[in-house]
Amino acid sequence: MPAATTTMPAATVPAATTEPTRIFVKVLGTTDPPAPVLVYQGCTRADLRATLCSVAKVAEPDSRVILALRKGDGALMPIGLQLPANSQEDPYELSVKIIGQDVPEQDNGSEFSPHRIAVLDAQLTAVSKAMDPIRDLHGLQAKVAAFQKRLELAEKNLIMTQYKAPKPSMRVLKRLTKVEPIFADQPKYIFTPDTVAYLKQTQFNNWQWEDNEMAALIEHMFIELGLVARFKMDLATLKRFLHTIKDAYNANPFHNFRHCFCVTQMFYGMLNECDLVTKLDPIEMLIGLVSCIIHDVDHPGFNNAYQVNARTELAIIYNDQSPLENHHCAVGFRILRSPKCNIFAQLSNKEYEHVRKGIVRCVLSTDLTKHGEIMTKFKATAENFKFADVEHKAQLLVMMVKCADISNEARPADVAEPWLDCLLEEYFAQSDREKLVGLPVAPFMDRDKVTKPGAQIGFIQFVLVPLFENLGSVLPQLHVNVISQIKKSLAYYQDLGEKLKAATAAAAAAAAAGPATAVGTAERAAPAPQKASA
Numbered sequence: 001m002p003a004a005t006t007t008m009p010a011a012t013v014p015a016a017t018t019e020p021t022r023i024f025v026k027v028l029g030t031t032d033p034p035a036p037v038l039v040y041q042g043c044t045r046a047d048l049r050a051t052l053c054s055v056a057k058v059a060e061p062d063s064r065v066i067l068a069l070r071k072g073d074g075a076l077m078p079i080g081l082q083l084p085a086n087s088q089e090d091p092y093e094l095s096v097k098i099i100g101q102d103v104p105e106q107d108n109g110s111e112f113s114p115h116r117i118a119v120l121d122a123q124l125t126a127v128s129k130a131m132d133p134i135r136d137l138h139g140l141q142a143k144v145a146a147f148q149k150r151l152e153l154a155e156k157n158l159i160m161t162q163y164k165a166p167k168p169s170m171r172v173l174k175r176l177t178k179v180e181p182i183f184a185d186q187p188k189y190i191f192t193p194d195t196v197a198y199l200k201q202t203q204f205n206n207w208q209w210e211d212n213e214m215a216a217l218i219e220h221m222f223i224e225l226g227l228v229a230r231f232k233m234d235l236a237t238l239k240r241f242l243h244t245i246k247d248a249y250n251a252n253p254f255h256n257f258r259h260c261f262c263v264t265q266m267f268y269g270m271l272n273e274c275d276l277v278t279k280l281d282p283i284e285m286l287i288g289l290v291s292c293i294i295h296d297v298d299h300p301g302f303n304n305a306y307q308v309n310a311r312t313e314l315a316i317i318y319n320d321q322s323p324l325e326n327h328h329c330a331v332g333f334r335i336l337r338s339p340k341c342n343i344f345a346q347l348s349n350k351e352y353e354h355v356r357k358g359i360v361r362c363v364l365s366t367d368l369t370k371h372g373e374i375m376t377k378f379k380a381t382a383e384n385f386k387f388a389d390v391e392h393k394a395q396l397l398v399m400m401v402k403c404a405d406i407s408n409e410a411r412p413a414d415v416a417e418p419w420l421d422c423l424l425e426e427y428f429a430q431s432d433r434e435k436l437v438g439l440p441v442a443p444f445m446d447r448d449k450v451t452k453p454g455a456q457i458g459f460i461q462f463v464l465v466p467l468f469e470n471l472g473s474v475l476p477q478l479h480v481n482v483i484s485q486i487k488k489s490l491a492y493y494q495d496l497g498e499k500l501k502a503a504t505a506a507a508a509a510a511a512a513a514g515p516a517t518a519v520g521t522a523e524r525a526a527p528a529p530q531k532a533s534a
């Protein structure tokens, strides 16, 4: 006999305007038949959670209750109002975990039972929450170091202190609809001539700056390149655009606003060091700069492979085709479309179309699966490169944005190495999650397989050096600071790799000789070589 239909709480059912969606939900670990649930348009996600809890006979939902809804094929379904209707024969499977409870009887004992996964998921969430202060500590250490550096620079009069506005500064909220006005008396940053000259160098140290300062430095680039004047940008709009973008970057270990700043600054550094400011049109510099700024906006911290394998919303929306890069582009242009952030407001239609086309091309080109194709095309173009050729310059911009995106190892060692730690932290968080939910794990992301030299040697040898040398065939000035630094980095990691190999062999020999003599891991036993700096 079919179970009685569960409907949403009466108070949340709107005055029947649209037919509700009927879904069937089977509670895992019970013998109850699939329960029909009516999902009304207008109800909230919280209502839906409450209803699912009542179907599973769990008391009031709170943050300790973890619900996981899967289709029959195992795909996780977001518990939201767009759940497609299904049938009693093919119901959604609902697993419930209450944090703090042991694995109950309904666990079928299998390591990968949906219930066990829900339990592990809940534990991971709890552990992750508990880790927050530790992550903060990591961030705090970097902040303290940055602050010390600022003090040193201030003492040397290299930077001027921030002008404090008499009114409290306005907070720019995360979502576009809440963009707040920027007033003329907002905190202003006045950078010394030394700082603005330093900003033009590819060897710039990003770690000394807070987020607001980095936004102000990017604002400075627009002004200094003449883009504000040429495209009649309203300065308050430019500030709001930059702050809205800043807030739309997530606090990931790697894909965060600081990465956005580094990429943008490397692009600006290359423009200057390679004499491109006079060779490119303002509109081309605008395309490159804005591409860098939006290129990873709202990155979720999980890469394209994860998006596809976990069948996430982004993978569905973009049909597995560069879901992240498509998303960054869409979010960027959505922000730009808002009148309060539209730095393109004064562009003619023709100019806007050119800019949009160029930016979309550059951002989509940052998907490394397109790397080979772009390299081959540019190699052919570079043989007879002409600054008078618009398509040649469009390809140059693509290459410059790609280079800037992966340019950490082109910076001095003390700037580059912390970025590798950030990247690995993000990789490991992804692979830990993949292991937990049974998704494929890429070896280069697996904490049990990755070493720093292992991560860098191949990447530098087979991606970075060929990429920068390809661009360097058109921009030979890149050899002076950038390509030479990349090669120093390669030598450093090759040296570290050798030392690690020797230490691993020594540790294995010691272990074979008897457990008492095997001390520490190979990595700990390896003497840390000094990394060559610029």
Ligand SMILES: Nc1nc2c(ncn2[C@@H]2O[C@H](COP(=O)(O)O)[C@@H](O)[C@H]2O)c(=O)[nH]1
Residues within 6 Å of the ligand: 255, 295, 296, 366, 368, 405, 406, 407, 408, 409, 420, 423, 455, 456, 459
């Ligand atoms: N092994 C390394 N991989 C790197 C490094 N820098 C970047 N990357 C990889 O490239 C992509 C760049 O694209 P993004 O738009 O996601 O930033 C990044 O995700 C890494 O996978 C590096 O130094 N070493």
Ligand SMILES: [Mg+2]
Residues within 6 Å of the ligand: 295, 296, 324, 325, 366
């Ligand atoms: Mg990206």
Ligand SMILES: [Zn+2]
Residues within 6 Å of the ligand: 259, 263, 295, 296, 405
């Ligand atoms: Zn990036």
